[in-house]
Amino acid sequence: MKKFNILASAAVALGLSLQGCVFDESGTEYKEPNANTEPVINLNYDPQLSLNTYLTFEDDSADIAVTFGSQEFRFPDRSEMRLRGFGDFETDRVWKTSVIEDSRGIKTLRLGYYVVTPNSNDISAPIFHNFAKDSRGNIYLTETAEQLKSDLGVAPFRQPQPALLFPAKVEVGDSWVAGPTIVPLFYNFSSGTGWTATLIDDDATAPISGEKNCIVIKYYGERFSYYLYLKNGLGVVEWTNSWEEGQDGTVVPINGWARSKNGDGTTAIDYTDFGWSFDDSNPVGAVLYSIGLKVVDGEEANADAGTTSPVNDSGYNFTRVIETSAPTSNTYPALLDLRLPDERGEERIDFTESKWDSLAGKYYRPLVRISFNGKTYSADQSNGSFEVEKLYNQPFGPARLAFLGRGTLVNEADAADSMEFVGLLEGNYLNAGPDGLTSDFAIFGLGPDRRLPAAKPGSTYRIYIGYANLNEPLRELLEMDQASIDEFNLDESQLGYTSICYGNRTSTDGPCNSGNVSFEIQVPDVEGELGFRIGGRNSAGEIKSASQLFYLPVSKDAGSKGALTARLYDQYSDVIRGSLDNNGEFNTGILNALSSISPSGNIVKYSYDLGDGTVVDDGIPLGNHTYTQDGEFQIKLTVTDDQGNTATASRKVVISNTGKLIIRNIANDFSSGAFTIGIDNIDEPDGYYDYYKFVILDKGEDEVFEVPGGVNYEVDIIDNGEVVFTDERFVDNAEEVVVEVDLDQD
Structure with missing residues (x-):
């Protein structure tokens, strides 16, 4: 009989308690209408490039609903999910849900996660995580926050780009990769990592609590794993932290947390080991940060002029996706190549269904190649079995992209050797040629259906564009589609525009040397959709960049109720x-x-x-x-x-190149606020404290140390010559880090 225990130390990672404190649940009521819940677009951008994306959150975004096999699962929007420890665990786990807007104004379901000591008032400071559903039904973590015990307010950590939690629809046996899980201890966003999740069952009985009709998800990484049981309307009902193999080859829980202890402790789940490094029946999974290059038939496409790639002789155009961030460990998988048809527009591409397109006169042949443990595994139309789902799609670049790929890959050197792989590929979609990226621009605010936000007839409207790459100054051009001119019987002489160059022109009315331009138009008095194209002409008169057709809806009913609202977002959190x-x-x-x-x-x-x-x-x-x-x-x-x-x-x-390390006394007894603080730079240990000071602090008072940023520090609290408290903290540049000290003995 095999037996193992995993993640036992994580069970007490949040074990610090706070006696008798009620955490702030204010702000949870959501009142409509609220203009801040209008769709929020273009969240998922590169921090250095002006790119479009089509990750959109609408007013129903807090409705966390996922189709797992035959069941639709919903988290309750105001509830308390309390799981009692069983086996070796003597603490409880509690999730509280409420609906709030996050710091971007997205309507989210907030899960507050607490560790609770039974039969006492001891609870951990909670970790809050906000989840939202995008317009395509996928569920994302938008931000997290950890609450200090001394402060009812929270400072959120905004995800630079929302992180996938659940795809909109999952079949039993399907796997996906997520940076976060519902358990806030277990987040991993490094390249090549992430949590692999597999839907084990959509109608199971939870072994400890006995709850029926449960959804079972197995989360695992390289070496760790756990089972999570969810039930529609209840939320989390059980969390199996470790298990053993039963006599019949099934999973038998050892310890974890459950709603009750009404079950018989058995499952119908076939036993597998935990991480994929121990058991190849667990698919290898990874988050892969990538760049997608559009490769035209007969050409090569490279990310920069210093690299080369084979000329595309496939007979079709494709998007070549390559990894841009090397995995953080050589034991993690790495993406070598992913080629996807560029013109078919499918939401899902099955590699075994590669076929001739008689309309385009081209043969579509996808390909994926992964490096893992010194071997190269691949799949195409005749080898392996692979499928790619577009989590959010782009009509044309430059834009953000996200693909979920999963299936069986075959060792290129040994056809008898295969691996199950699932990858979440996120990155930028850009046009490229043999000498690197080519001039290409994003039309800001453009939706996935190539439509701009609607305008009223007769209004003034601005179309903004930004070049993700600009090889030479270009003169911006805006052209209305002839079909729109004919449909609405418009006078072409009245369809002029004013263009603005946010930089300098090389000559009067010549090319603009800035990557940013806008076009201001007077919207014609029509009802319907106007089609446009944008292009760029160089000083020699050559067209070097041109968009596909996009549309401006025009309607007297455009807009909605609410006030003009300014929003300014970035990849940072509070500051x-x-x-x-x-x-x-x-x-x-x-x-x-x-x-x-x-x-x-x-x-x-x-x-x-x-x-x-x-x-x-x-x-x-x-x-x-x-x-x-x-x-x-x-x-x-x-x-x-x-x-x-x-x-x-x-x-x-x-x-600033310094940060602040704030020592805060939260003890109730004043005498517990008299102690010595020792702070040591543990990145450069020398056997001496870098800062050493005796203080007397009343409850809630702080002692502030300004310290070099980008450094790990050990903080010791010394009382009568003895270290009675120690903590390690990383202080970044311009960051304020609070260390709470409670020396009450009662």
Whole structure:
């Protein structure tokens, strides 16, 4: 009989208790209508490139509903899920759910996670995680927050890009890869890692609690694993942390947490080992950060001029997806190549169904190659069995992309050797040629159906574009589709536009040397859709970049109720933090104002005060700024609609090469606030404390140490010559880290 225990130490990782404190559950009531719940688009951008994406959250985004096999599973929106420890565990696990808006304004289901000591008031400081459903039904983690015991407020950690939790629909036996799980201890977003999840059953009985009609998901990584039981309307009902193999070859739980102990402790689940490094029946899984290059038939496409790739002689155009971030360990899988048909537009591509397209006159042959443990595994139309699902799709680049690929790959050197693989591929979709990326632009705010937000007839409207790559200055061009001109019997002489170059032109009315341009038009008095194309012409008069047809819906009913709202997003959490680089510069990365909304009009102006003396009266909705000195700055965005209304939003910027380590006394007994603080840089140990100070702190008082940033520190609290408390913390540049000390003895 095989037996193992896993993750036992994680069970007490949040074991610090807080006696008699009731955590803040305010702000959980959601009242409609609320203009901040209009669809929020373009969240999932690269921090350095202005790119479109089609990850959209709408007003039903807190409805966490997933189809698992034959069941539809929903998390209750206001509930408490309490699981009692069994086996070796003497603490309980509690999830509380409520509906709130996260810091971006997305309506989310918030799960507060607590560790509770039974028959006492001892509970851990909670970890909150916010989940939301996108417009395609996939479930994402949008942000997390850890609450301090001394402070009822929380500072969220905003995911730079929302992380997949569940695909919208999963069949029994299907696997997927997620950075997060419902258990907040177990998040992993490093390249080549992530949690692999497999839907084991859609109608099971939980072994300890006896709950029937449960969904069973097995989560595992390289060496760890656990089973999670979910039930529609109840949420989490059981969590099996370790198990053994029963006499009949099934899983028998050893310890974990369950709603009750009414079950008989048996399962019908076939026993497998835990991580995929121990058992090849568990698919190998990984999050793979990638770049997708459009490869035209007869050409090669490279990410930069210093690399080469084979000329595409396949007879068809395809997207070549290559990994951009090497795995964090040589034991993790790495993506060598993924080729997907570029013109078919399927949501799902089955590699075994590769076929001739008589309309296009091309043969579509997908390919995937993965390196793992020194071997190369692949699948194509005749080898292995692989399928790719597009989690969010793009009409044309540049854009963000996300593919979920899964299936059987075959060792290229030994056909008898195969592996089960599942990968989540996220990255940028860009046009490229033999010498690297080619000039290509994003039309900001464009949806997956190639439609811009609607406009009212007769209104002023701006179309903003940004080049993800610009090889030479181009003169921007906007053209209305002839079919639209004919349909609405429009006078071409009245269809002019004004274009704005956010930089300098090489000559009067010549090419623009900036990567950002906008077109201002007067919307014709029509009802319907207007088709447009955008292009760029170089100084020699050659067209070097051109878009596909896209559409502007025009309707007198365009817009909705609510006020003009300014929004400014970035990849940071509560504050934009960082330090000057070797060139004396700090770049904010992309500042995203695209999700600002004007329900009764069109936003025609984005103005910025960057707080360092830089003021941009008329700017772009996606851009960045470089600071050249340390300090605290306030970024103020002002948006103006076509009726002259304005709204503002702000972000704080802190730039420093030091951080603050804050020691806070939370003891009730005043005498417990007299102690010595010793702080040691453990990245460069020398046997001595770097900071050593005796303090007397009343409850809630702080002692603040300014320390070099980007360093790991050990904090010791010393009382009568004895270390009575120790903690290790990483302090980043411009970051404030709080260490709470409670020396009450009662």
